Amino acid sequence: MAAAVNAPGLSPSARLGRGEVVTRRTHDAVLLLPIASPSDEPVVLTGSAIAAWDTFEVPHTVDEVVATLGHRFDAGTETIRTAVAPLVAKLVDAGALVERP
Amino acid sequence: MSSPRVLALRVASFGLPGAPPMINDIPLGENEWGPLRDEVARTRITGHFVAALEAGAFASTDAQRAEAMRSHERALALDLVLERLLVHAGRRFDAAAIEYRALKGTALSHTVYSRPELRSYGDIDLLxxxxxxxxxxxxxxxAGGRPHFGEPRPGFTRLFGKGVCVAMNALEIDVHRSFVAGPFGLSIDTDDLFANPIAVPLAGTEVPALPAVPRFLHACYHAALGDRVARPVALRDVAQILTTTHLEHDEVMATARRWRGEIVVQRAVLLAWLGLGLTAENPLLRAVLAAHPKGSERRALQAYVGTGHSYATQAAAGIWALPGVRARAAYASALLLPNREYARERDGYLARWRRAGALVRDGRPVR
Known part of the structure; x- marks a missing residue:
């Protein structure tokens, strides 16, 4: 069974793009801090999560991101979706990803 | 064995044209590594340090490298929190139609460095x-801010001061009216600083910052006058702009002359070149070194870097930078007859003023 993006009110066909967020990059991590976040702790992305974040530079649906990463990493759709869905839910919850037209 | 300061300066020069490509070729022992690690973090040059480690220009053990990476990530996390504060403060100012410019770290990291990760900072500076x-x-x-210091008289900073540091929870915003206190700050034409801003894209908004020439001059004022011993990051800013940004040197020197600050630029460039051990030729460097600052500028500089210099000597020397008797009278009376609370917060306020007056009495430093 496909993993769902567990973000309240988010439709599966929603196009998501980067929200108002400030970022820094190291050789193996991306640090994100959404402007509206009450926390002083940045979200830290590593590994394939960085590739997913980079894909959202242009708004995409989750399905499109899964397909793009599937080609890139030569992995099955469900494997990629299982990894991407909780990441997207976390980023939407933090305000780092938002719905775009 | 090199001191942490000397090693930190070498780290701060990494990647600049004319800088030594290799900083050290054998990992430091723990007695040298610990102080250097702390100095790099304290002076906010973790970005250059990690760049040097990754390029193999600074030999390290795996454990040292991991420590340096953790320290860099802590610096970057603070940069992000400060950048978020800048966006929020900028929005408040925009909503109230208050014109502002982002200065120093936040602006420089996105404009003169190839990656913002190379330039960390410890507070926000707004003009x-x-x-x-x-x-x-x-x-x-x-919005919850607490200014660190009051004014000798209401309205003093708006007319004559450098600005004030405002604590915002655990963070700080330096609100500037000018670059520095005293004669060099009073001689700057602050209208110049609001002409032709550049836009720094940040989190979907655009933050206004200084254009190239005032940006370079501000870096020089900070490096030359900001601290008793210039910080490596301030010297790097001067050298970074000088070696990576196209600047019309006639315009740079004409503006510095008009601000009566040629000696400030000369001092900053010399400190940067000597401190960072640079050897590269540069046309602007030649123009700066060929300038002949007035004797009055040399005397004004003593109020900042000479024996016995202090905020009081700078402020006392500032009187000669003001145009006209009325401005000088208002300036002097505010400093000599401050409100009680201001004087009470500063033990020995009048004694310092007597000493400062004696130091500058014969100087008439700037005009």
Whole structure:
């Protein structure tokens, strides 16, 4: 069974793009801090999560991101979706990803 | 064995044209590594340090490298929190029609460095116009800010001061009216600083910052006058701009002359070149070194870097930078007859002024 993006009110066909967020990059991590976040702790992305974040530079649906990463990493759709869905839910919850037209 | 300061300067020069490509080729022992690691973090040059480690220009053990990476990530996390504060403060200022410019770290990291990760910072610096200074400060206080110091008289900073540091929870915003206190700050034409801003894209918004020439001059004022011993990051800023940004040197020197600050630029460039051990030729460097600052500028510089210099000597020397008797009278009376609370907060306030007066009495430093 496909993993769902567990973000309240988010439709599966929603196009998501980067929200108002400030970022820094190291050789193996991306640090994100959404402007509206009450926390002083940045979200830290590593590994394939960085590739997913980079894909959202242009708004995409989750399905499109899964397909793009599937080609890139030569992995099955469900494997990629299982990894991407909780990441997207976390980023939407933090305000780092938002719905775009 | 090199001191942490000497090693930190070498780290701060990494990647600049004319800088030594290799900093050290054998990992430091723990007695040298620990102090250097702390100095790099304290002086906020973790970005250059990690760049040197990754390029193999600074030999390290795996454990040292991991420590340096953790320290860098802590610096970057603080940069992000400060950048978020800048966006929020900028929005408040925009909503209240208060014109501002982002200065120093936040602006430089996105404009003169190839990656913002190379330039970390410890606070936010904002410049506002003198006529909007009190409104800007009130807005930050309304948002929970606490100014660190009061004024000798109401309205003093708006007319004559450098600015004030405002604590915002655990963070700080330096609200500037000018670059520095005293004669060099009073001689700057602050209208120049609000012409032709550049836009720094940040989190979907655009933050206004200084254009190239005032940006370079500000880096020089900070490096030459900001601290008793210039910080490596301030010297790197001067060298970074000088070696990576196209600047019309006639315009740079004409502006510095008009601000009566040629000696400030000369001092900053010399400190940067000597401190960072640079050897590269540069046309602007030649133009700066060929300048002949006035004797009055040399005397004014003593109020900042000479024996016995202090905020009081700078302020006392500032009187000669002001145009006209009325401005000088207002300036002097505010400093000599401050309100009680201001004097009470500063033990020995009048004694310091007597000493400062004696130091500058014969100088008439700037005009």
């Amino acid at each position: 506002v116009r003198g006529k909007q200074y009190d409104d800007a400060l009130a807005l930050l206080v309304e």
